[in-house]
Amino acid sequence: MPARPRELTPDRSARHLFGAKMRAHRERARLSLEALSNVVRISRSHLSRIETAEAMPPPSLPAMLDAAFGTDGIFEELYRLASKEIHPDQFQRRMELETRATLIEEYAGQIVPGLVQTEDYARALFVVANPKATRDEIEELVTARMIRQTRLEAVPPPDLSLIFDEAVLRRGFGGPAVTHAQLARLVELAHTPTTVVQVLPFEHGGHALVGGTLTLMTLGDGARVAYEGSITTGTLLEDLGIVAERQRAYDLLRACALSPGDSAAFIRSVMEALPT
Structure with missing residues (x-):
């Protein structure tokens, strides 16, 4: 039986919201992490850490997600907010x-x-x-x-x-x-x-x-x-x-x-x- 996906907390920060939106759109498109990995050319494990906000999205990812999901710049907007939170x-x-x-x-x-x-x-x-x-x-x-x-x-x-x-x-x-x-x-x-x-x-x-x-x-x-x-x-x-x-x-x-x-x-x- 596959492991249950880790519960997300989109209200904690822009980075957490980015990951939650990424999972929501991925699941809506019926894509596994493996399938999305083939689309955006980022490893499955890295994508998993981005969804759970354990890793910051690389600069190239937001535009690829917007293109893959047809989200009209939503991920690029979230990325701009999240990028301001990554410094101490x-x-x-x-x-x-x-x-x-x-x-x-x-x-x-x-x-x-x-x-x-x-x-x-x-x-x-x-x-x-x-x-x-x-x-x-x-x-x-x-x-x-x-x-x-x-x-x-x-x-x-x-x-x-x-x-x-x-x-x-x-x-x-x-x-x-x-x-x-x-x-x-x-x-x-x-x-x-x-x-x-x-x-x-x-x-x-x-x-x-x-x-x-x-x-x-x-x-x-x-x-x-x-x-x-x-x-x-x-x-x-x-x-x-x-x-x-x-x-x-x-x-x-x-x-x-x-x-x-x-x-x-x-x-x-x-x-x-x-x-x-």
Whole structure:
């Protein structure tokens, strides 16, 4: 006798509602999880975890469900709501502001910022940071990271300015191939109509932002906020005076960093030095 499907709780969150609607439409269409898996090209077990809200839907799934069930964008609408719930509470305000930012300026001292990480780099980073996490938990974090990056694909996208300490480029995650692909991604972003990447070499010495990360966001109405990150926590700064101080520190670093063209050449030199 087949196991009874797990009871769903659609009133708990948008993610739970997404899973409940997915099961309801699947059963209405008389599709098993296996049959739906063949349609959307996602494993049966993964679909099962999405229905029970144990896993976040990947970005490609909502449109495929709407097409399969003829639901006229319902799953894409639910997905947009659910994607706002996947970050820890202390980051939710920052994430909400990030979606409204027209300009994002970020200094990174140790790792590549989440907005421009490759999928493999993000996965390797999460494995190191969460050594006891299950494979499913790691994939959940990777999915969340990739969803966040869709902000850069908005129309129009925000302008993005990044300053990397040389340590970010030298410290690899996931092995040479993963590191090489990540650095290649940074070269692509070095100087485009909406992105600028600059490198701060070791030879510059100490500076006001060493030891942490700083993100400055300018919103559509002209308001500015700052976010300082550490290993596991972050602080959102909205006081105008404090934000101005952080902006000044960032501007000083930008003046001392290599130009975008020289930064791209510097990153390529690091790529060439990687073991093959």
